[in-house]
Amino acid sequence: MTADADAGLDRALAALAARRPLLVASDYDGVFAPLVDDPSAAVPAPGIAEALARVAAAGGDVTVALVSGRGVEDLQRVSGLTGPYRWVGSHGAEFGGPLTGELAGRRDALAEVLAPLVAAVPGARLEVKPVSVAVHVRQVADPAAAAELLAAADAAADPSLTKKPGKAVLELVLVDADKGSAVQRLREELGAAAVVYLGDDLTDEDVFRLLGPGDVGIKVGEGPTAAAHRVADPDAVVGVLGRLGDLLA
Numbered sequence: 001m002t003a004d005a006d007a008g009l010d011r012a013l014a015a016l017a018a019r020r021p022l023l024v025a026s027d028y029d030g031v032f033a034p035l036v037d038d039p040s041a042a043v044p045a046p047g048i049a050e051a052l053a054r055v056a057a058a059g060g061d062v063t064v065a066l067v068s069g070r071g072v073e074d075l076q077r078v079s080g081l082t083g084p085y086r087w088v089g090s091h092g093a094e095f096g097g098p099l100t101g102e103l104a105g106r107r108d109a110l111a112e113v114l115a116p117l118v119a120a121v122p123g124a125r126l127e128v129k130p131v132s133v134a135v136h137v138r139q140v141a142d143p144a145a146a147a148e149l150l151a152a153a154d155a156a157a158d159p160s161l162t163k164k165p166g167k168a169v170l171e172l173v174l175v176d177a178d179k180g181s182a183v184q185r186l187r188e189e190l191g192a193a194a195v196v197y198l199g200d201d202l203t204d205e206d207v208f209r210l211l212g213p214g215d216v217g218i219k220v221g222e223g224p225t226a227a228a229h230r231v232a233d234p235d236a237v238v239g240v241l242g243r244l245g246d247l248l249a
């Protein structure tokens, strides 16, 4: 972290770094990778891969986990990150390995309903994921058209679906999973004495709300949050991971 970084965050990280087992978990898009128009082009900011590897190298009782709304396969391919990490995808629905294909039929039927709505709005994009379909409006130039499309997608969704609004996206998920439950599950599985979590979006608030004293929640970017700390962007995240790596070394 730079000299002008949040002194409270530095103190919190120093206290957390002494505790074991330790879980270091993070969201991907907007945290490790700057947000870009094309989801398949969201690569980590320079320095993320090295800083993350150094944190993971601290030892067996320090676990690094990526907790993403993306499917795990997509996350691994797009990020290019490799290492002894736990991979949690699809907002927690993919926890211990790939999902079976049994929900694929329902997902594809949902994508078929949404496809014509998306095709009618220039710049809109449909993303079909393991157990969800996402309607992206980041490249829709007209804000009113973007809002109308998201409302139409919302209205077209079966009430049994879980709706996850995010940054310029509405995701319709076939299973009831959230990142908060996934991080709790990891915490219990590892017997973690403390958790640090970094996130930038609404879905990350499910994690921040469940953190306790001694844990460290770090919101990346602007917007309301339950996290106790905040940094500006993925470049600042490199600094946070670097500082944690120093403290753990």
Ligand SMILES: O=P(O)(O)OC[C@H]1O[C@H](O[C@H]2O[C@H](CO)[C@@H](O)[C@H](O)[C@H]2O)[C@H](O)[C@@H](O)[C@@H]1O
Pocket (backbone or CB within 6 Å): 027, 028, 029, 030, 034, 035, 036, 037, 038, 039, 040, 042, 067, 068, 069, 070, 071, 127, 129, 134, 136, 137, 138, 166, 167, 168, 169, 171, 201, 203
């Ligand atoms: O939980 P995350 O790892 O943050 O994933 C959340 C969603 O990220 C992706 O969409 C977001 O990032 C895109 C690339 O920067 C951006 O174009 C889009 O506007 C953002 O919403 C991803 O495409 C989704 O599947 C994830 O759920």
